[in-house]
Amino acid sequence: MAHKIITIDGPAGAGKTTVSKALAKALGCIYVDTGALYRGVAYEIRNRRINWKDEAVLDTFLSDIDLQFTTTGDDCLLTSSGTDISGVIRTGDISMLASDVSAHPLVRQALLDIQRNIGKTRTAVFEGRDMGTVVFPNADCKFFLTADLKIRSRRRYDETQPGNNDLETIEKEMALRDHNDSIRKESPLKPADDAVYIDSTHLSVDQVVTKMIAFIG
Numbered sequence: 765m766a767h768k769i770i771t772i773d774g775p776a777g778a779g780k781t782t783v784s785k786a787l788a789k790a791l792g793c794i795y796v797d798t799g800a801l802y803r804g805v806a807y808e809i810r811n812r813r814i815n816w817k818d819e820a821v822l823d824t825f826l827s828d829i830d831l832q833f834t835t836t837g838d839d840c841l842l843t844s845s846g847t848d849i850s851g852v853i854r855t856g857d858i859s860m861l862a863s864d865v866s867a868h869p870l871v872r873q874a875l876l877d878i879q880r881n882i883g884k885t886r887t888a889v890f891e892g893r894d895m896g897t898v899v900f901p902n903a904d905c906k907f908f909l910t911a912d913l914k915i916r917s918r919r920r921y922d923e924t925q926p927g928n929n930d931l932e933t934i935e936k937e938m939a940l941r942d943h944n945d946s947i948r949k950e951s952p953l954k955p956a957d958d959a960v961y962i963d964s965t966h967l968s969v970d971q972v973v974t975k976m977i978a979f980i981g
């Protein structure tokens with residue numbers, strides 16, 4: 765297969781990560797979870813107690829952090845200054861803060877090159893919110909993956925550790941995050957004009973992947 769960029773955008777809990785991994789495996793390429801970068805920024809802001817609403821402080825912080833992806837097998841790990849932070853960025857708190865900080869133009873600008881550099885040399889499936897619209901407007905194949913809010917929150921609930929959060933809280937936080945991500949001025953969550961729209965409410969992961977492979981050709 766020639767070098768290709770495949771993008772999958774969509775709201776939280778639509779199954780982007782599961783589908784991206786399965787698709788990358790089927791195509792024999794890497795997958796990149798770009799939401800992890802925004803989570804990594806949020807994690808370091810929390811960790812270092814950064815006053816990110818102060819632009820000068822945020823600017824210095826962004827030039828100081830060192831976030832990198834390492835692909836091992838079919839996993840995509842995120843390191844911060846060499847330490848694997850892939851697990852600790854997956855909390856409800858970090859999800860909300862990631863959504864908040866991702867609306868800031870300085871944050872989006874700082875993460876642009878990391879994403880584009882990966883796509884320069886390798887075939888990859890990129891998942892996020894603005895992959896097809898902003899980061900890779902010339903991607904070879906673009907998908908927008910969504911599902912009903914109730915189904916998405918149920919899937920997220922099933923993934924989380926028992927006792928961590930109730931279904932109602934997950935649904936509320938997810939709706940709030942989708943709203944934040946969709947109304948922001950910078951790179952809002954929306955399908956690219958040329959994206960293939962897939963509603964996975966009534967589809968299994970295999971069915972979604974099969975549809976995507978058929979489009980990729």
Ligand code: DC
Pocket residue numbers: 776798799800802803859862863866867891892893894895941945
């Ligand atoms: O995909 P995720 O839930 O891990 O993403 C966390 C947050 O990061 C999400 O609420 C919005 C932001 N994000 C973004 O703005 N652009 C991306 N390409 C990926 C994620």
